[in-house]
Amino acid sequence: MAKQEEDVPITELVRVYVPATLPLLAFLRTEGRLGNGAIEAHAVTPALREWYAEGDEEELEYVAFTRAAQGALQLLRYDVAAPRRRVVVSADVPAATLVREDVELGSSTVRLPEPVLMSQVASIHVDGAEAMEAVAAAAEVVEEALAGDPDAQFTVDGAEDHELEWYAVSELDELI
Numbered sequence: 009m010a011k012q013e014e015d016v017p018i019t020e021l022v023r024v025y026v027p028a029t030l031p032l033l034a035f036l037r038t039e040g041r042l043g044n045g046a047i048e049a050h051a052v053t054p055a056l057r058e059w060y061a062e063g064d065e066e067e068l069e070y071v072a073f074t075r076a077a078q079g080a081l082q083l084l085r086y087d088v089a090a091p092r093r094r095v096v097v098s099a100d101v102p103a104a105t106l107v108r109e110d111v112e113l114g115s116s117t118v119r120l121p122e123p124v125l126m127s128q129v130a131s132i133h134v135d136g137a138e139a140m141e142a143v144a145a146a147a148e149v150v151e152e153a154l155a156g157d158p159d160a161q162f163t164v165d166g167a168e169d170h171e172l173e174w175y176a177v178s179e180l181d182e183l184i
Contacts, residue, residue, distance in 0.1 A: 019102045019103075019104075020102070020103040020104070021100040021101065021102060021103065022051055022052075022100070022101060022102075022103040022106060023051065023052075023069065023098060023099070023100055023130065024049040024050065024051045024098070024099050024100075024101055024106070024118060024120065024124075025049060025050045025051065025072050025073045025075075025076035025096050025097070025098055026042060026047060026048075026049045026050075026076060026096065026097040026098075026099060026120075026124055027048070027049075027050075027076045027077070027078075027079030027080040027082070027083055027094075027095070027096060028042065028080060028083065028095040028096065028097050029080065029083050029084060029087055029090040029091075029093075029095055030090055030091050030093060030095060030134070030183070030184070031087065031089070031090050032083075032095065033095055033097075033132065033134075033180065033183055033184060034184045036097070036124075036126060036129070036180070037180050037181065037184055040125065040126045041123035041124065041125050041126065042097055042099075042123055042124040042129075043123040043124065044123060045122070045123065046119055046120060046121050046122070047119070047120050047123060047124065048079065048117060048118070048119055048120075049076065049099075049117075049118050049119075049120055049124075050072040050073070050075045050076040050079070050116040050117060050118065051072055051106065051116060051118045052065065052068040052069055052072055052116065053072075053108060053115060053116055053117075053118060054108075055108070055111060055112065055113055055114060055115045055116075056068055056071060056072065056114060056115065056116045058113060058114075059113050059114030060114070071116060072116040073096060073098075073133075074168065075116050075117075076096045077094050077096050077133075077168070077172060078150065078154075078164070078168075080094035080095055080096060081094060081143070081146050081147050081150040081164065081167065082147075082150050082151070084143065084144075084147035085147045085148065085150055085151065091140070092135075092140045092141075092143045092144035092147060093134055093135040093136075093137075093139065093140060093143060094134070094135045094139075094143055094167070094172060095132065095133065095134050095135075095172075096132075096133040096172060097124065097129055097131075097132055097133075098129070098130045098131045098132070098133065099124045099128040099129050099130055100128055100130050101120060101124065101128055105120060105121060105122070106118045106119070106120065107119040107120075107121060126177070129177050130177070131174055131175065131176060131177065132174075132175045132176075132177065132179070132180065132183065133172035133173065133174055133175070134172060134173055134175060134183060135170055135172055135173070136170070136173050138170070139167065139170035142166045142167045142169070142170060143167045143170070145163050145166065145167070146163050146164045146166065146167035146168075147167075148163075149163050149164065150164055
């Protein structure tokens with residue numbers, strides 16, 4: 009482990025991508041945390057590295073980010089009141105706190121035992137207004153797509169054609 013001066017250990021941080029919705033962003037803004045307890049996120053895991061042996065770090069991060077965006081679709085499916093915009097919160101958390109959720113080859117899923125704090129948030133990514141129709145359609149069929157339905161996958165792919173917009177943490181008030 010790397011050490012700071014006076015033998016104080018440096019905490020290794022890992023970038024995680026947390027699926028969210030606009031109401032969850034409002035909660036983050038008012039409560040200073042994302043979630044109330046353990047939450048699922050995506051990160052570059054050993055299983056993901058092994059599966060994408062040829063991918064560089066940026067490509068692996070994109071895979072984890074894309075999976076978080078798909079997780080946001082699942083959240084939207086069950087929160088019918090949420091605006092139809094995917095949200096992914098990028099955060100830097102201590103590596104030692106991550107729990108690998110799934111050891112399946114290629115998995116990027118991790119569990120965070122505690123909510124993500126506002127101070128850990130690096131950036132926020134949200135669909136633009138032009139993506140809302142495609143995202144709404146994808147949210148309706150995301151579970152079917154994950155189960156292997158090719159028509160549903162085509163609809164989900166339509167939402168994934170829209171890139172999420174990047175926002176600094178300081179822009180959170182404007183997003184809500």
